[in-house]
Amino acid sequence: MEELKDKLVFPGDKVGTHEEWMPGEETYEENGIIYSKIFGKVEYDEDKLEANVVPFNPVSEVKIGDIIYGTVRERRKSIVTIDLALVEGSNRGIAMDMEGTLHISKISDDYTDQIMDKYLKGDVVRAKVTQVSPSVQLTTVGSNLGVVRGYCFNCRKGMERTGDTLYCSYCDRRETRKISKLYGRITLKSK
Numbered sequence: 001m002e003e004l005k006d007k008l009v010f011p012g013d014k015v016g017t018h019e020e021w022m023p024g025e026e027t028y029e030e031n032g033i034i035y036s037k038i039f040g041k042v043e044y045d046e047d048k049l050e051a052n053v054v055p056f057n058p059v060s061e062v063k064i065g066d067i068i069y070g071t072v073r074e075r076r077k078s079i080v081t082i083d084l085a086l087v088e089g090s091n092r093g094i095a096m097d098m099e100g101t102l103h104i105s106k107i108s109d110d111y112t113d114q115i116m117d118k119y120l121k122g123d124v125v126r127a128k129v130t131q132v133s134p135s136v137q138l139t140t141v142g143s144n145l146g147v148v149r150g151y152c153f154n155c156r157k158g159m160e161r162t163g164d165t166l167y168c169s170y171c172d173r174r175e176t177r178k179i180s181k182l183y184g185r186i187t188l189k190s191k
């Protein structure tokens with residue numbers, strides 16, 4: 001598991017196994033596998049034998065045109081709120097509690113009136129910043145934007161992309177999302 005040291009991870013990424021490590025800071029264990037709860041960097045505490053994930057040092061600044069990663073906090077009638085976590089390319093974290101708003105008209109290239117089919121609480125989203133003041137506004141129009149990690153409504157495990165839907169092999173269940181073409185292909189890079 002040494003190869004994961006200092007790796008940048010998404011929520012739900014594997015950071016170790018129970019045979020080698022105990023779940024430490026910002027992690028949880030499920031069926032012997034230790035996963036990250038947050039966006040951050042993997043660190044191992046050799047003394048306590050713990051696998052930990054350390055959050056990025058936050059910066060508060062987000063600029064128009066930035067590509068950000070965040071997790072879906074809430075869906076309302078016509079908007080999705082997203083907890084902002086990271087600016088792509090810079091490894092700049094975003095201050096805790098900073099949220100962005102995605103309006104239903106900015107979800108996809110096609111007209112949609114069904115937010116429920118596009119995003120689910122906890123999904124990891126890649127989005128572009130279109131406004132920063134007075135509030136952060138986002139868009140996921142474009143094939144590379146949208147959900148990059150989706151978690152099963154039933155069991156919360158990570159889902160695989162199969163064509164235009166996401167599939168949970170544990171539940172044999174399919175779900176729809178506004179899926180990014182980069183789904184499952186993004187590795188966060190260390191500087």
Ligand SMILES: [Zn+2]
Nearest residue numbers: 152155168171
């Ligand atoms: Zn499932």
